[in-house]
Amino acid sequence: MMGKRANFVIVAFVLVLAPLFVSTALGQVQTRLRIIEASNVGSGIDPALKDIRNQLGSPLNFTSYKLLRDESLSLALNRPQKIQVHETVSLEITLTKQQKEKAVYQIRIFRKGSEILDTKARLSPGRTLIVGGPEHRQGNIIFAISARF
Protein backbone atom coordinates (compact mmCIF):
# COMPACT_ATOMS: atom_id res chain seq x y z
CA MET A 1 0.00 0.00 0.00
CA MET A 2 2.77 2.36 1.06
CA GLY A 3 4.89 1.28 -1.92
CA LYS A 4 2.14 2.27 -4.30
CA ARG A 5 1.85 5.64 -2.65
CA ALA A 6 5.61 6.21 -2.88
CA ASN A 7 5.61 5.30 -6.57
CA PHE A 8 2.73 7.67 -7.12
CA VAL A 9 4.67 10.51 -5.47
CA ILE A 10 7.74 9.90 -7.65
CA VAL A 11 5.70 9.69 -10.85
CA ALA A 12 3.85 12.87 -9.90
CA PHE A 13 7.16 14.68 -9.40
CA VAL A 14 8.44 13.57 -12.77
CA LEU A 15 5.21 14.57 -14.50
CA VAL A 16 5.25 18.00 -12.89
CA LEU A 17 8.90 18.73 -13.67
CA ALA A 18 9.20 17.09 -17.07
CA PRO A 19 7.39 19.86 -18.98
CA LEU A 20 9.89 22.38 -17.62
CA PHE A 21 12.82 20.50 -19.13
CA VAL A 22 10.97 19.76 -22.33
CA SER A 23 9.98 23.40 -22.86
CA THR A 24 13.61 24.45 -22.35
CA ALA A 25 14.86 21.87 -24.80
CA LEU A 26 12.29 22.56 -27.49
CA GLY A 27 11.93 26.32 -26.95
CA GLN A 28 12.74 28.90 -29.51
CA VAL A 29 14.89 31.93 -28.96
CA GLN A 30 13.55 35.30 -29.96
CA THR A 31 16.35 37.11 -31.68
CA ARG A 32 16.46 40.73 -32.67
CA LEU A 33 18.42 41.58 -35.77
CA ARG A 34 18.95 45.22 -36.64
CA ILE A 35 20.55 46.16 -39.94
CA ILE A 36 22.31 49.49 -39.74
CA GLU A 37 24.03 51.66 -42.28
CA ALA A 38 27.08 53.34 -40.82
CA SER A 39 28.72 56.13 -42.76
CA ASN A 40 30.51 59.41 -42.52
CA VAL A 41 27.87 61.16 -44.54
CA GLY A 42 25.87 63.35 -42.20
CA SER A 43 25.83 62.85 -38.47
CA GLY A 44 23.66 61.43 -35.72
CA ILE A 45 22.42 58.12 -34.44
CA ASP A 46 18.98 56.82 -35.29
CA PRO A 47 16.71 57.09 -32.20
CA ALA A 48 15.85 53.40 -32.61
CA LEU A 49 19.49 52.61 -31.85
CA LYS A 50 19.76 54.52 -28.60
CA ASP A 51 20.10 51.32 -26.52
CA ILE A 52 23.31 50.43 -28.39
CA ARG A 53 24.52 53.98 -28.87
CA ASN A 54 27.56 53.41 -26.65
CA GLN A 55 28.42 50.10 -28.26
CA LEU A 56 28.46 51.71 -31.68
CA GLY A 57 29.72 55.21 -31.03
CA SER A 58 32.50 54.42 -28.59
CA PRO A 59 34.65 51.95 -30.54
CA LEU A 60 33.61 52.90 -34.07
CA ASN A 61 34.36 56.27 -35.64
CA PHE A 62 31.43 56.72 -38.01
CA THR A 63 29.46 59.90 -37.75
CA SER A 64 26.10 58.54 -38.84
CA TYR A 65 24.20 55.38 -37.90
CA LYS A 66 20.91 54.77 -39.66
CA LEU A 67 18.57 51.87 -38.99
CA LEU A 68 17.62 50.14 -42.23
CA ARG A 69 15.67 47.17 -40.89
CA ASP A 70 14.58 45.82 -37.53
CA GLU A 71 13.82 42.10 -37.67
CA SER A 72 12.42 39.94 -34.88
CA LEU A 73 13.35 36.36 -35.60
CA SER A 74 12.08 33.28 -33.84
CA LEU A 75 14.97 30.89 -34.17
CA ALA A 76 14.69 27.19 -33.56
CA LEU A 77 17.72 25.05 -32.90
CA ASN A 78 19.80 24.33 -36.02
CA ARG A 79 17.23 25.92 -38.32
CA PRO A 80 19.09 28.62 -40.28
CA GLN A 81 17.29 31.73 -41.42
CA LYS A 82 18.55 33.77 -44.30
CA ILE A 83 18.01 37.51 -44.66
CA GLN A 84 18.68 39.31 -47.87
CA VAL A 85 20.19 42.64 -46.92
CA HIS A 86 20.37 44.09 -50.41
CA GLU A 87 20.98 42.81 -53.91
CA THR A 88 24.40 41.34 -53.25
CA VAL A 89 24.72 40.87 -49.48
CA SER A 90 22.83 38.33 -47.38
CA LEU A 91 23.12 37.03 -43.84
CA GLU A 92 22.39 33.55 -42.52
CA ILE A 93 21.83 33.12 -38.80
CA THR A 94 21.50 29.76 -37.02
CA LEU A 95 20.83 28.98 -33.39
CA THR A 96 23.31 26.18 -32.70
CA LYS A 97 23.02 25.83 -28.95
CA GLN A 98 20.61 26.94 -26.32
CA GLN A 99 21.30 26.89 -22.62
CA LYS A 100 19.50 28.36 -19.68
CA GLU A 101 20.52 31.97 -20.25
CA LYS A 102 22.80 31.58 -23.18
CA ALA A 103 22.33 31.11 -26.87
CA VAL A 104 25.04 30.28 -29.38
CA TYR A 105 24.63 31.56 -32.92
CA GLN A 106 26.43 30.84 -36.13
CA ILE A 107 26.41 33.88 -38.41
CA ARG A 108 27.46 33.72 -42.02
CA ILE A 109 27.62 36.65 -44.42
CA PHE A 110 27.50 36.16 -48.16
CA ARG A 111 28.29 38.48 -51.02
CA LYS A 112 26.94 37.44 -54.38
CA GLY A 113 26.37 33.97 -52.95
CA SER A 114 29.93 33.48 -51.72
CA GLU A 115 30.68 33.29 -48.03
CA ILE A 116 32.81 36.18 -46.87
CA LEU A 117 32.47 35.66 -43.10
CA ASP A 118 31.68 32.76 -40.80
CA THR A 119 31.56 33.27 -37.06
CA LYS A 120 30.09 31.74 -33.96
CA ALA A 121 29.21 33.75 -30.89
CA ARG A 122 27.55 33.24 -27.55
CA LEU A 123 24.92 35.67 -26.41
CA SER A 124 23.35 36.16 -23.02
CA PRO A 125 20.37 38.38 -22.20
CA GLY A 126 21.19 42.06 -22.43
CA ARG A 127 24.24 41.63 -24.66
CA THR A 128 24.41 42.66 -28.28
CA LEU A 129 26.82 41.35 -30.85
CA ILE A 130 27.88 43.79 -33.54
CA VAL A 131 28.96 42.31 -36.86
CA GLY A 132 29.93 44.86 -39.46
CA GLY A 133 31.96 45.59 -42.51
CA PRO A 134 30.19 44.83 -45.80
CA GLU A 135 30.19 47.90 -48.00
CA HIS A 136 26.89 49.55 -48.72
CA ARG A 137 26.49 52.74 -50.75
CA GLN A 138 28.79 55.31 -49.10
CA GLY A 139 29.21 53.44 -45.88
CA ASN A 140 29.16 50.00 -44.32
CA ILE A 141 26.53 47.56 -43.11
CA ILE A 142 26.38 46.71 -39.44
CA PHE A 143 24.32 43.88 -37.95
CA ALA A 144 23.31 44.22 -34.30
CA ILE A 145 22.16 40.88 -32.91
CA SER A 146 20.64 40.36 -29.50
CA ALA A 147 18.78 37.49 -27.89
CA ARG A 148 15.59 37.64 -25.87
CA PHE A 149 14.93 34.80 -23.39
Add this chain to the structure above:
Amino acid sequence: MKESCSSISRLLEKYFDRETTGDEGILVQDHLRQCAACQAQLKSMEELRATLRAPVDEAVQKETFAWVWQKIEREIQDRAKPSWRESIRAWFGLSFPFRRRVWIPAVAAALLIVAIGSPLFFKETPSQTELSIVEYVQSDTNNVMVFESERENVAIIWLFEGAEGDPFS
Protein backbone atom coordinates in the same frame (compact mmCIF):
# COMPACT_ATOMS: atom_id res chain seq x y z
CA MET B 1 -11.84 2.97 97.96
CA LYS B 2 -12.70 6.34 96.58
CA GLU B 3 -10.03 8.01 94.54
CA SER B 4 -9.45 11.74 95.08
CA CYS B 5 -10.19 14.21 92.27
CA SER B 6 -6.55 15.20 92.07
CA SER B 7 -5.40 11.66 91.29
CA ILE B 8 -8.24 11.12 88.83
CA SER B 9 -7.66 14.38 87.02
CA ARG B 10 -4.26 13.03 85.81
CA LEU B 11 -6.06 10.06 84.31
CA LEU B 12 -8.97 12.11 83.03
CA GLU B 13 -7.04 13.50 80.07
CA LYS B 14 -5.78 9.99 79.17
CA TYR B 15 -9.36 8.74 79.46
CA PHE B 16 -10.57 11.58 77.29
CA ASP B 17 -7.99 10.64 74.69
CA ARG B 18 -8.87 6.95 75.10
CA GLU B 19 -5.38 6.11 76.14
CA THR B 20 -6.12 4.54 79.54
CA THR B 21 -5.68 0.87 80.33
CA GLY B 22 -8.71 -1.24 81.21
CA ASP B 23 -8.25 -0.85 85.00
CA GLU B 24 -7.58 2.88 84.69
CA GLY B 25 -10.71 3.31 82.59
CA ILE B 26 -12.86 1.49 85.18
CA LEU B 27 -11.33 3.59 87.92
CA VAL B 28 -12.13 6.85 86.10
CA GLN B 29 -15.68 5.73 85.23
CA ASP B 30 -16.38 4.76 88.89
CA HIS B 31 -15.12 8.16 90.02
CA LEU B 32 -17.12 10.09 87.44
CA ARG B 33 -20.36 8.43 88.62
CA GLN B 34 -19.78 9.94 92.07
CA CYS B 35 -18.03 13.27 91.21
CA ALA B 36 -19.95 16.07 89.54
CA ALA B 37 -16.82 18.30 89.33
CA CYS B 38 -14.87 15.75 87.29
CA GLN B 39 -17.96 15.14 85.11
CA ALA B 40 -18.06 18.88 84.45
CA GLN B 41 -14.34 18.88 83.62
CA LEU B 42 -14.77 16.00 81.14
CA LYS B 43 -17.72 17.74 79.58
CA SER B 44 -15.76 20.98 79.15
CA MET B 45 -12.96 18.99 77.48
CA GLU B 46 -15.46 17.47 75.04
CA GLU B 47 -16.93 20.88 74.28
CA LEU B 48 -13.49 22.33 73.66
CA ARG B 49 -12.68 19.53 71.24
CA ALA B 50 -15.97 20.06 69.42
CA THR B 51 -15.31 23.78 69.21
CA LEU B 52 -11.87 23.23 67.70
CA ARG B 53 -12.84 20.43 65.38
CA ALA B 54 -15.85 22.07 63.69
CA PRO B 55 -14.01 24.76 61.67
CA VAL B 56 -11.21 22.34 60.74
CA ASP B 57 -13.70 19.79 59.40
CA GLU B 58 -15.56 22.53 57.58
CA ALA B 59 -12.36 23.82 55.97
CA VAL B 60 -11.35 20.31 54.90
CA GLN B 61 -14.74 19.71 53.32
CA LYS B 62 -14.66 23.04 51.46
CA GLU B 63 -11.09 22.71 50.20
CA THR B 64 -10.97 21.34 46.64
CA PHE B 65 -7.20 21.02 46.54
CA ALA B 66 -7.13 22.70 43.11
CA TRP B 67 -3.44 23.45 43.34
CA VAL B 68 -2.72 19.79 44.03
CA TRP B 69 -4.58 18.76 40.89
CA GLN B 70 -2.85 21.45 38.87
CA LYS B 71 0.50 20.11 39.95
CA ILE B 72 -0.52 16.56 39.15
CA GLU B 73 -1.81 17.52 35.71
CA ARG B 74 1.39 19.42 34.96
CA GLU B 75 3.39 16.40 35.95
CA ILE B 76 1.32 14.20 33.67
CA GLN B 77 1.74 16.59 30.76
CA ASP B 78 5.51 16.80 31.25
CA ARG B 79 5.79 13.06 31.30
CA ALA B 80 3.43 12.65 28.35
CA LYS B 81 5.27 15.18 26.09
CA PRO B 82 7.22 13.06 23.56
CA SER B 83 10.71 13.81 22.30
CA TRP B 84 11.18 14.94 18.67
CA ARG B 85 12.29 11.46 17.73
CA GLU B 86 9.20 9.93 19.25
CA SER B 87 7.10 12.57 17.52
CA ILE B 88 8.58 11.63 14.15
CA ARG B 89 8.04 7.98 14.90
CA ALA B 90 4.48 8.71 15.84
CA TRP B 91 4.05 10.70 12.65
CA PHE B 92 5.22 7.84 10.51
CA GLY B 93 3.16 5.45 12.55
CA LEU B 94 5.87 2.87 13.21
CA SER B 95 9.49 2.68 14.23
CA PHE B 96 11.54 4.82 11.88
CA PRO B 97 14.09 2.34 10.50
CA PHE B 98 11.36 -0.01 9.45
CA ARG B 99 9.63 2.59 7.31
CA ARG B 100 11.96 2.30 4.35
CA ARG B 101 9.10 2.75 1.99
CA VAL B 102 8.73 6.25 3.32
CA TRP B 103 12.47 6.90 3.33
CA ILE B 104 13.00 6.14 -0.34
CA PRO B 105 10.56 8.65 -1.85
CA ALA B 106 11.46 11.21 0.82
CA VAL B 107 15.18 11.02 0.02
CA ALA B 108 14.45 10.99 -3.72
CA ALA B 109 12.31 14.10 -3.39
CA ALA B 110 14.97 15.85 -1.29
CA LEU B 111 17.70 15.04 -3.85
CA LEU B 112 15.49 16.28 -6.67
CA ILE B 113 14.84 19.55 -4.89
CA VAL B 114 18.56 20.00 -4.18
CA ALA B 115 19.44 19.23 -7.81
CA ILE B 116 16.93 21.74 -9.09
CA GLY B 117 17.55 24.38 -6.47
CA SER B 118 21.34 24.32 -6.26
CA PRO B 119 21.95 26.45 -9.39
CA LEU B 120 19.81 29.14 -7.80
CA PHE B 121 21.98 29.22 -4.69
CA PHE B 122 25.39 28.67 -6.23
CA LYS B 123 26.01 31.13 -8.97
CA GLU B 124 28.60 30.06 -11.50
CA THR B 125 31.64 32.24 -11.89
CA PRO B 126 32.37 32.57 -15.57
CA SER B 127 35.83 31.61 -16.71
CA GLN B 128 37.94 33.91 -18.81
CA THR B 129 36.92 32.06 -21.98
CA GLU B 130 33.25 32.41 -21.06
CA LEU B 131 33.64 36.15 -20.86
CA SER B 132 34.49 36.18 -24.53
CA ILE B 133 31.30 35.82 -26.50
CA VAL B 134 32.97 35.25 -29.87
CA GLU B 135 33.87 31.57 -30.22
CA TYR B 136 35.45 31.73 -33.64
CA VAL B 137 35.70 33.94 -36.74
CA GLN B 138 36.68 32.79 -40.15
CA SER B 139 36.97 34.53 -43.51
CA ASP B 140 38.79 33.16 -46.54
CA THR B 141 38.49 36.36 -48.49
CA ASN B 142 38.81 39.28 -46.11
CA ASN B 143 40.61 40.49 -43.05
CA VAL B 144 38.58 40.30 -39.87
CA MET B 145 39.01 42.06 -36.57
CA VAL B 146 37.36 41.16 -33.27
CA PHE B 147 36.96 43.82 -30.61
CA GLU B 148 35.61 42.75 -27.25
CA SER B 149 35.35 44.76 -24.09
CA GLU B 150 33.68 43.21 -21.06
CA ARG B 151 33.77 46.51 -19.22
CA GLU B 152 31.99 48.38 -22.00
CA ASN B 153 29.79 45.38 -22.78
CA VAL B 154 30.85 45.52 -26.41
CA ALA B 155 31.61 42.75 -28.88
CA ILE B 156 32.32 43.75 -32.47
CA ILE B 157 33.35 41.59 -35.40
CA TRP B 158 34.51 43.73 -38.30
CA LEU B 159 35.02 42.51 -41.82
CA PHE B 160 37.39 44.67 -43.83
CA GLU B 161 36.05 44.94 -47.32
CA GLY B 162 37.67 47.04 -50.02
CA ALA B 163 39.96 49.92 -49.23
CA GLU B 164 38.02 51.75 -46.55
CA GLY B 165 39.89 53.24 -43.67
CA ASP B 166 40.06 51.99 -40.13
CA PRO B 167 36.50 52.08 -38.76
CA PHE B 168 37.72 52.03 -35.16
CA SER B 169 38.29 55.26 -33.34
